[in-house]
Amino acid sequence: MAWFQKDDVPATPVPGATPSAAAPKAVKIGPLLSEATVLFPAGGLDKAAVLEQLVRAVAAKAGLADPGAVLAKVLEREQGISTTLDTGLSLPHARLVGIDGILAGLAVLKAPLVDPKQPELSIRAVFLFFSPDKREAFPLHLQLLRGVASLFQAPLIERLSASPGPADALALIRHSEG
Amino acid sequence: MLSFISFWRASAIVLCDLASTAYYIGGIVETAVGKSAPWFILAVMMFSYTIRAVYMESCSMFVRGGVYKVVKEAMGGTLAKLSASALMFDYVLTGPISAVSAGQYLAGLLNALFPHFRIGWHLDPGWFSVVFAIAATLYFWHENIKGIHESSDKALKIMQLTTVMAVVMMAWCGLTLWLHPARLPPLTLNFSPEALGWATKFGWLKPVGAVGVVMAFGHSLLAMSGEESLAQVYREIEAPKMKNLERTGLVIFVYSMLLTSLVSFFAVMIIPDSVRLSQYGDNLLSGLAMSVVGPHWARLLLQVFVVGVGVVILAGASNTSIVGANGVLNRLAEDGILVDWFRGLHKKYGTTHRLINLIVGLQIATILLCRGDVYMLGEAYAFGVIWSFVFKTLAVMVLRFKDRRPREFLVPLNIEAGGVEWPIGLALIFLALLATAAMNLITKKVATVSGSIFTAIFFGMFLYSEHWNERRHANAHSSEEKFNLREENDLAQIRGEFKKERRVLAAVRDPNNLLHLNKALDELNSDTTELVAFTSRIRTGLGLVDEAVTMDAEEQRLFTKVLEVAEKHGKTVTPMLVVSNDPFYAIVQAAQAVGASEVVFGVSTKLSAEDQLERLAMTWGSLQTDNPPVRLRIVGAGVEHAADL
Numbered sequence: 001m002a003w004f005q006k007d008d009v010p011a012t013p014v015p016g017a018t019p020s021a022a023a024p025k026a027v028k029i030g031p032l033l034s035e036a037t038v039l040f041p042a043g044g045l046d047k048a049a050v051l052e053q054l055v056r057a058v059a060a061k062a063g064l065a066d067p068g069a070v071l072a073k074v075l076e077r078e079q080g081i082s083t084t085l086d087t088g089l090s091l092p093h094a095r096l097v098g099i100d101g102i103l104a105g106l107a108v109l110k111a112p113l114v115d116p117k118q119p120e121l122s123i124r125a126v127f128l129f130f131s132p133d134k135r136e137a138f139p140l141h142l143q144l145l146r147g148v149a150s151l152f153q154a155p156l157i158e159r160l161s162a163s164p165g166p167a168d169a170l171a172l173i174r175h176s177e178g
Numbered sequence: 179m180l181s182f183i184s185f186w187r188a189s190a191i192v193l194c195d196l197a198s199t200a201y202y203i204g205g206i207v208e209t210a211v212g213k214s215a216p217w218f219i220l221a222v223m224m225f226s227y228t229i230r231a232v233y234m235e236s237c238s239m240f241v242r243g244g245v246y247k248v249v250k251e252a253m254g255g256t257l258a259k260l261s262a263s264a265l266m267f268d269y270v271l272t273g274p275i276s277a278v279s280a281g282q283y284l285a286g287l288l289n290a291l292f293p294h295f296r297i298g299w300h301l302d303p304g305w306f307s308v309v310f311a312i313a314a315t316l317y318f319w320h321e322n323i324k325g326i327h328e329s330s331d332k333a334l335k336i337m338q339l340t341t342v343m344a345v346v347m348m349a350w351c352g353l354t355l356w357l358h359p360a361r362l363p364p365l366t367l368n369f370s371p372e373a374l375g376w377a378t379k380f381g382w383l384k385p386v387g388a389v390g391v392v393m394a395f396g397h398s399l400l401a402m403s404g405e406e407s408l409a410q411v412y413r414e415i416e417a418p419k420m421k422n423l424e425r426t427g428l429v430i431f432v433y434s435m436l437l438t439s440l441v442s443f444f445a446v447m448i449i450p451d452s453v454r455l456s457q458y459g460d461n462l463l464s465g466l467a468m469s470v471v472g473p474h475w476a477r478l479l480l481q482v483f484v485v486g487v488g489v490v491i492l493a494g495a496s497n498t499s500i501v502g503a504n505g506v507l508n509r510l511a512e513d514g515i516l517v518d519w520f521r522g523l524h525k526k527y528g529t530t531h532r533l534i535n536l537i538v539g540l541q542i543a544t545i546l547l548c549r550g551d552v553y554m555l556g557e558a559y560a561f562g563v564i565w566s567f568v569f570k571t572l573a574v575m576v577l578r579f580k581d582r583r584p585r586e587f588l589v590p591l592n593i594e595a596g597g598v599e600w601p602i603g604l605a606l607i608f609l610a611l612l613a614t615a616a617m618n619l620i621t622k623k624v625a626t627v628s629g630s631i632f633t634a635i636f637f638g639m640f641l642y643s644e645h646w647n648e649r650r651h652a653n654a655h656s657s658e659e660k661f662n663l664r665e666e667n668d669l670a671q672i673r674g675e676f677k678k679e680r681r682v683l684a685a686v687r688d689p690n691n692l693l694h695l696n697k698a699l700d701e702l703n704s705d706t707t708e709l710v711a712f713t714s715r716i717r718t719g720l721g722l723v724d725e726a727v728t729m730d731a732e733e734q735r736l737f738t739k740v741l742e743v744a745e746k747h748g749k750t751v752t753p754m755l756v757v758s759n760d761p762f763y764a765i766v767q768a769a770q771a772v773g774a775s776e777v778v779f780g781v782s783t784k785l786s787a788e789d790q791l792e793r794l795a796m797t798w799g800s801l802q803t804d805n806p807p808v809r810l811r812i813v814g815a816g817v818e819h820a821a822d823l
Contacts, residue, residue: 081789085800086763093792138788139821142795146823149799 027140027147029104030174032129036061037105038166047116047123048075050107051092054128058105070096074128084115088124089152091145095133102144104129108160108169124157151176182416182704182748183330189429190333191411191501194494195272196404196430197340200438201488202279203401204445205459206556210397212368213451216442218398223435226402228607230427231589232571233408235604237423238586239577241745244409245570246509252573252580259515259644261569262506263636265406267629268562269503272403273541274548275555276495277314280488281307282460282552287485290464290478303460304550311545314493319538322500324527330414336494343487344437347466350480351444354470360447367394372557375621389617396618400560401438404430406567407498410505416704417748420586441466460552463488496541503537504530515644557622561629564615571611575604676752676772680707683774685765687713689739694780694813699747710772711740712754714764762797770802781814791821798823 037057041050051074059067073094077083084090090113096103105128112122127148131141156176163169183191207215236248245265250258285303292299321332367390371378377393408427415422445454445462449469458465467481508530511521516533524531548555574589578601591603619626684698695711702709713736737753744751758764769777782790794810812819 081785081793083796085796087800089800091796142791142821142823145792145795146799149796150802151799153800 027102027143028177029144029148029151030170030177032102032104033106033170033173034061035166035170038169039105039107040165040169041107041109043109043111045113047078047090047113047126050109050113050126051075051078051128054105054107054126058103058128058130061105062099062103064099064103070094070130078117082115082117084118084121084123085149086121087149087152087154088112088122088157089149090115090123090126091148092126092128093141093145094130095137095141096130097133099130099132102129102131102140106169106173108157108163110161124154124161125152127152182750183411183414184416185422185425185429187330187334188411188415188422188426189433190337191330191498192404192407192426192430193337193340193433194333194491195276195407195498195502196402196434197337197437198276198279198488198491198495199401199403200434200441201283201463201492202275202460202552202556203398203438204442204462205455206400206553207394207398207442208446209455209459209553210370210373211394212366212370213363213446214365214367214394215398216363216439216446217365218394219401219442220439221395222398222401223431223439225610226405226434227431228589228603229402229405229567229571230408230431231587232567232574232604232607233405233412234420234423234427234587235585235589236570236574237409237412238420239581239583241413241419241742244506244509245406245566245573246506246513248577249569249573250513252576253569255644257569259510259640260633260637261566261573262510263633263640264562264569264629265506265566266503266562266636267632268403268406268559268566269499269506270537270540270544270632271555271559271562272499272502273315273318273496273538274311274544275552275559276492276499277311277541278307278545278548278550278555279460279552280314280492281310281550283464283485283488283492284310286458286461286464287481290468290481294478307550307552308545308548311496311550312542315496315538315541315545318493318497318500319534321497322504322534323524323529323531325529333494333497336490340437340487340491341433343483346480347444347463347484348436348440350470350472351440351448351466354448355444357471363443363446367391369393372623373397373621375623375626377620380620392613392617393621396560396564396614396621399564399614399618400556402434403559403563404434404495404498406563406570407502410502413505413745415748416750419746419748422748424587461485499541500534500537504533507533507537510640514647515640517643517647517650554624557624558628559625560618560622561625562633564611564618565629565633568608568611568615571604571608575601575608578604676708678706678708680776681710681772681774682707682776682778683710683712683765683769683772684778685712685714686736686740686780688780689736691780692739692743693815694778694811695740695743696747697813697818698778699744699749699751702747702749704750708772709749709751710754710768710774711737711744711751712756712765712768713737714761714768715755715757760797762793763801766794766797766801769808770798773806774808775806776809776811778811778813781812781817787812787819791819795821795823 039053039057041053052071055071055074056067059070064070073096074092077094078092083092107126109124109126112124115121115123129144131137131144156172159172160169163172203219204215207219211218240247240251246258246262249261282303285301285306288301408423411426412419412423415426441463445466449458449462449465454465463484464481467484468477470477470480507516507520510516511530511533520532520536521530522532523529578599589601589603589607591606593600593602682698682702684695686692686695698709713733715733733755740751740753754768756764756768765777779790781787790812791810798808808823810821810823
């Protein structure tokens, strides 16, 4: 992935360099998750509660000092343009100062949640991730959004919901990624 | 889809009209002014270079820089309607004079050939040419109903053939003059009584020599009829538009100068006086073919070739006249001068078929009225063209003072004095045109009477139509394009229609914020890349499937602006409208459906560039499980964000 502003590169693609030449490799999702960050929350929770559980799990795994501040950042982003897709995936995210790589967690919901911003959409899986708040990391951030949205199509989400626990869910994700 | 033509095609369209006059101008002018005709034809052809410059300057200000638009901007609607009415007279006569002349040539050839095949027939050239002219006009009516691109193909082929004929003819005439040297035509004027018109009543004009020169110049002026088509084809010319218009102007100048002038000189120098007008007055080039050196069979073959080419180029001039008249009427219709009904698009071809029907109807009526008399048509013909040139040049001159925007092209000879740039060149051209037009009013009775009546009728029609439109639309008047909408239930269906290797989708919404579209057009190589200008109509709730495919006023305005911008660049763009409940889904679905490798957006007033890109990346991924790359660009004033996914 390449991300640039006018100052960085000519706005016009360089002759001979097609977008495919500039296109980055797809990000692997499976390695970003672990059994500790794949959750199966209990039914009856709303989206904010699920996000809180996820943030705590990811923060604990990565050793983030202030999970509350991180959650606030995620909820702030959630106030903006919707992160929920027609496929049943919600993709909350935030860009954090002080981290060097991607931190991610997944919540698989046995019972669908209603998206508070788009009540017509049901959420069946929540993929939360954090990327470094650096300009050079934004391409990776976008690539991850595309990659996760592409991977978590409705059939996979259905199968994840039916899986018995984090280990099976992780195996399923890694298998789907190939 | 809005598509554009090369300067060769544009030249061919204009030349079909301009160069075809070589076939009849010599006979008409010599009948009027005597053997000095070629000198005046040469003078007119040289003068046409200045008219080319006037058209270039007007086109540099307005993409649709025809006489109506330019005169309206400079001097208001009434004079604009008057000048457009005069121009319509020119277009309505261009078709008939060319097609009838073609019929005359064909009749002459057939009558010459019949004895060789022991056929005892003799065709009446007048009626034969009427039948032929109607057939040719109907053929090109059908071509124009199908669309300009198809018709420009034909024009190009016609001009390629004409070039071969011209080279053969010039070489053969050159050889003839080398073997049998002849003197150049005299410069003395010998007006026919008909050519003097009402001037005989003004005895004081006779001793003034310059008056005779202007009179003869006026009689020869139709040699440059066709220049006005430059403005009509400019809209269709591909980028770089002005450069290509300049090339078109140069091609048509050199070509018509050589063909029309030389042929006229050769005719007077080679065809014996005894038969030139009596036998070949209406088919002078046939006479030239039969008068060059060589055995009879070879000259007969040359005549067959010359007539064959003549028939196609003259018939092709019918095409150009229909294209030109359609362009003028379209402009008037867009401006609310013609009732909306005329702007209805043909269901299959998307052309303004009712306007084309009107033009062709008038042309066929003219053909029937003239009963095959080329001289009569020629006499009437120059009225429209000279007056439209007069109005146009005056308007361009007025605009120099009224609109001081920098132009890509200026008519030369401008002198700065007292802090003002004085358009001396334009003023001289205007004075020459005005003097000629005024003289023609006196000398060309047929032109003055028929031209005035026709112009008055058209002017009245425009006035009434405009008034009717104003009453009907009250304050809702607009100058928007008509679009030929085609409904597709599945976006994937359209992918196969894009044949170029690369596709770019530009998402448009606000007609006042098309900076990103301009940028995309700047960079666009129309030969290799399709550009889709996309907008979505956002609807929530049920019932989307049944939504009728008609554009609302806002979409109409948006796409009108999109076409204006594309025309300015001279590059092809395909407008697309999708009904959706989410703009991001709509954009991504459309981009993926057409196989876009690049999607260009304007800067949003509601979302940050990061939010826009994040949402697009998510939506792109959710709708596409494979991984073809795409570049997303957000282009604003002085800023550009891009991301390769």
